[in-house]
Amino acid sequence: MNKELFTSENILGLKDPNRPFPTGQAGDVGGVGLLKWRMQSVDESMVPLSINCWPSVSGNETYVSIEYEASSMFDLQNVVISVPLPALREAPIVKQIDGEWRYDSRNSVLEWSILLIDNSNRSGSMEFVVPPADSSAFFPISVRFSATSTYSDLKVVNILPLRGGPSPKFSQRTVLATENYQVV
Template identity: 50%
Template sequence: MQSHEEKLHKMMIQSKINDTKDVMRRKATEIDKVKLESKIQQQAMHARARAVDSAVGSAAETNRLVDPPGSKTVETTSSDTSAEAGAKVADSTANARAVASGSGMPQKSLAGPKKGMQLGGKPKTNQFLESLRAEGESVEPDFEPMRSSVPEPAPAPAMPTESVSLVIEEKLNVSLNRNGGLEQMELQGNMLLEVRNEDDALIRVMTKAGANSGFQFKTHPNIDKGLHANEGVLGLKDPNRPFPCGSALGVLKWRFTTKDESQLPISINCWPTINGGETAVSIEYEATDAMDLQHVVISVPCPPCRDPPVVNSCDGEFRFDARHGVMEWNIELIDSSNRSGSMEFIIPVANTDAFFPIDVNFSSTQTFCDIDITSIARTTDGAPVTFACKKMMLSDSYQVV
């Protein structure tokens, strides 16, 4: 049976694993986008080189046809860079046009090729894309611009405004007999008080309790037992002594034991039946009307088998944990709409003892102990103090054996 702390620990580990997977997926997407952009750059470079080579060949042919005898011809070599070749092509084209029009020898361009580092220029990628667009090529990328992989910071949780916080928590331990009957039920409760504001550390807590028949209460050694027994007030023996600030203090405990089945929040029946070469496992639950249960998980152990069990019917959801050999029946909420439910699955023939013990986990915002906080006041002037109170009941160990 897993404790509440172990469950929280496993949830934290699973959350870290999920975060790592998300980061890996984002990194893989970024790598794919970089590869695609690099491919576009290479295609642009090849297209530009082909365009320059074509222009150079055309200009050389023009010069050969129109240059008069003795005129200097323009030649390009493979050692010329793309920028220099482009400049010479421009000069050659100008010379050819000047001679053909009879305007005489061409004038040299006053503006030479730019050299050195240019600040504020467009990125090379944009230059390549623009050159391709100028030639009529469609080079629009089919992906969105890359976004920052740094996640936005989560909003800070709202700070509590109450001066005092109280938690009423109960843990339930139950052992049910598979053939029917309650073997043992034990309930342990605790009230924790935490003062957040030092100015409100000198206080008394007024409570309201029901009959609570069969409950045994015990106050903290520093709490005035007589004041609590006679007036239902939780206060320190020394009224001039403040409660500790910034740390939770257990001020009241209680315990309850019974073998009365009517006190159970939920009862479980399991009927494994062997029929030929298979075993049909029928499970049903029945919950009390006095309490709503959240996050109910009924875990039935299963013997080793090659194939997962076949579920014929299920009120709720199910999951088969093949690694641990456990069939989990999940009911998110049990309230007035579904106080009872059933599930049936088929598995290869097995000994009926293999399906026990059955573990049951659940929580509730209602408690067995009928106790509430009515108000909190300062001992100095009787002024009321703001407070918040949270109730919870957890199944610590709940089994059908």
């Protein structure tokens, strides 16, 4: 890709215009990724999903309450909140949950899954009980999700052949996906 052309004119083009533009292979649903960008921020108002976790020891049990609150900016899909647990002999006792849960005993992780977070469930909670444990055992909490919109309204509006002629047909897919989303 010609980075100077993109920087100066916001046009994606090849360094060598004599080479064919890359396209997806036959049967390749995803096509070819030509432009990716990422955003990092410390502004908490930009966070699409906030997680709060409160472990508290009471007698010979640790009660853990977790809540999520999602921004109205995005509808989040396939949300998985992975809570590390201390080594357990048995699965945790889940008292209440908005969504589904699964205990990964091999990695000692409780996975809380919500298929879709939209206007009907912008907040939710889960409560579970395990044997006594230090509160640091439940962190960092890892989160993954996707959305079909992003912080940018960037769209491909047209494709212009360098040597003229009609614009070819094209498709585009917009995805917001987590790479490293943790609550520490």
